[in-house]
Amino acid sequence: MLKRVVSSLLAAVMAGALLTGCGGNPPEEQKTEIQVFIAASLNTVMTELAEKYNEEHPEVKITYNADSSGTLLTQIEEGYECDIFFSAAQKQMDQLEADGLVEEGTRADVVNNQVVVVTFKGSGTKVTGLENIEEAASFALAGGSVPVGKYTRQALVNLGKLGETEDVSTITTEQVSDALGGLEISEQDNVSKVLSAVAEASCEVGTTYYSDTYGYEDKLGILETVSYDLTGNVIYPIARVVNDEADDAQKAAADDFMKFILSDEVKAVFDMHYFDTDVE
Numbered sequence: 001m002l003k004r005v006v007s008s009l010l011a012a013v014m015a016g017a018l019l020t021g022c023g024g025n026p027p028e029e030q031k032t033e034i035q036v037f038i039a040a041s042l043n044t045v046m047t048e049l050a051e052k053y054n055e056e057h058p059e060v061k062i063t064y065n066a067d068s069s070g071t072l073l074t075q076i077e078e079g080y081e082c083d084i085f086f087s088a089a090q091k092q093m094d095q096l097e098a099d100g101l102v103e104e105g106t107r108a109d110v111v112n113n114q115v116v117v118v119t120f121k122g123s124g125t126k127v128t129g130l131e132n133i134e135e136a137a138s139f140a141l142a143g144g145s146v147p148v149g150k151y152t153r154q155a156l157v158n159l160g161k162l163g164e165t166e167d168v169s170t171i172t173t174e175q176v177s178d179a180l181g182g183l184e185i186s187e188q189d190n191v192s193k194v195l196s197a198v199a200e201a202s203c204e205v206g207t208t209y210y211s212d213t214y215g216y217e218d219k220l221g222i223l224e225t226v227s228y229d230l231t232g233n234v235i236y237p238i239a240r241v242v243n244d245e246a247d248d249a250q251k252a253a254a255d256d257f258m259k260f261i262l263s264d265e266v267k268a269v270f271d272m273h274y275f276d277t278d279v280e
Helices: 002-020 040-056 069-077 090-098 130-135 147-158 173-179 191-199 248-261 264-272
Strands: 032-039 060-067 084-086 108-113 115-120 139-142 185-188 205-209 220-225 234-240
Touching (some): 040 060, 069 090, 090 147, 139 147
Parallel strands (some): 032 084, 139 205
C-alpha cells in the first residue's frame, strides 16, 4: 500500500515537472504570447525589460518587432497582429488612433529622447554639429518617415538650412543633400542602421538618438546634443492596439506588460539607457 502511495506521488511530481518545464517555467507551447511593436531605438532597453518582466511572469512570451515607427504603423494598418505599439514619435500614434486602432484610454507618454550628431572614434571630422554638417564627407540620415529623420529635418529647417514646409517628413534626402551643397547622404531605413553606418565608419557623421549611443561609447563620439528648441520634444508614446485575434489571456498579458512598462520601477532602467523619464 505504501509503495503504491509513493509511486503515485512520484508520478504526480514527474507530471508537474513535465508541465512546468525546467526551472519551473512552462514550456513554450503553453505560454501566452504577445506581439509588441517597438521603435528600433527601443530595442536594447526593451530586451532588458522583457527579461526583467519574465522573472516574475515566465508564463508570458514577449515577441518584439523592432523597426522605424513609420514602418510599424504601416504594418499594423495592413493587418499585422499587434498587441502593443511603442512609437518613437507622436505622429505615428496619432495616425493609429485616427484609424481607430488604439484601445481607448490606453495611450500614454513614456520617455523623452534627444537627437545627437555622432561620428566614429578617430574620424578627425571638422563637423561640430548641425551648424556645419555640410563639412562632412558623408552623412548617415534616416528617411523622412522615420522619426529621427523627421526631427533632424525639423532642426535643419529651424537652423535655416532647409526651407519651411508644412510637413518636414516630406523633404526628400535628395533635397537635403542639395540644400547642404551636394553633401553625400546615405539614407537609412531606421535609427539602428544610422548607428551602424557611423559606428562601422561607412559614414563620417550621422544623426541618431542619445539613447542609441548606450553601449557604443567606445565606438562613437557625440559631436552635438541637438537642442529641443530645434527639434521639439522627442516623446515616445505607448498604447494597446485593437487586436481582434487576441483571446482573453493575451489581452490580459498585454495589459499587464503595459502596466509594467509604465511603472516607477522601470524608470530607473530607462534612465540607465540614456532616456529621460520626465515627460510631464
